[in-house]
Amino acid sequence: MKLAAPLRSLSLLALLAASACSKDTTAYPSLGLRPVEKLGFAEPEVKTAVAAPDPALDADIRTISGKLDAIATGFTRDAAKTEALARTARGGAVGSDAWLAAQTALAGLDDWRAQSSALVTDIEQRATDRAAKLQPDYPALAAIRDKAQAENDRQGATITRIQASLPAA
Numbered sequence: 001m002k003l004a005a006p007l008r009s010l011s012l013l014a015l016l017a018a019s020a021c022s023k024d025t026t027a028y029p030s031l032g033l034r035p036v037e038k039l040g041f042a043e044p045e046v047k048t049a050v051a052a053p054d055p056a057l058d059a060d061i062r063t064i065s066g067k068l069d070a071i072a073t074g075f076t077r078d079a080a081k082t083e084a085l086a087r088t089a090r091g092g093a094v095g096s097d098a099w100l101a102a103q104t105a106l107a108g109l110d111d112w113r114a115q116s117s118a119l120v121t122d123i124e125q126r127a128t129d130r131a132a133k134l135q136p137d138y139p140a141l142a143a144i145r146d147k148a149q150a151e152n153d154r155q156g157a158t159i160t161r162i163q164a165s166l167p168a169a
Contacts, residue, residue, distance in 0.1 A: 049136035060126070061140050068119055068144070072151050075112035079158050082109055086162050094167050102166055106159060113155040120148045 082105035089098040123145040130138060 051136045051138045054138065057126070057138060058140060061144050064119060064123060064144055064148070068116070068148050068151060071112055071116050071119065075109065075116070075151075075155050075158075078105065078108050078112060079155075079162070082106055082162055086165050089166055092167070094169050099167065102162075106163060106166075109155070109159050109162070113152065113159060116148060116152040116155055120145065120152050123148055 082102065085098065085102040085105050089096065089102040092098045123141065127137070127141055127145065130136075130141070
């Protein structure tokens, strides 16, 4: 009798365990196509926004272009003078009058480059302001930005070349 009671409870436990495994009540997602998969995987067609003419911005761009031309002209003029001073200073010692004159002229070129860099920053700020207002790119603004950046890069290369030709301090 003592053996029958534990056997009975053991068989009852086995029966309960087996019945618990007999039915899965968990809901699983369907393996069928979902609505989004029926749309396909092609990229959606995006309409390109065209910038509307902006007379005020066009006037600002003309002003910026005039400033850029003046900066480029001034830099080119002063770069020619600086190169002549640098040629004179090449054979001299660091700290000589010729070397100091060339270094002073290089500082003037740095001023021109700072002005062109400030112009690039101003142009980029205008483009950023347009983007913040969710306005499309303005082609004339992008063109003047590229032109100003190219001029700034040219000035930097010229200054670096002239500086490298001088004796190092």
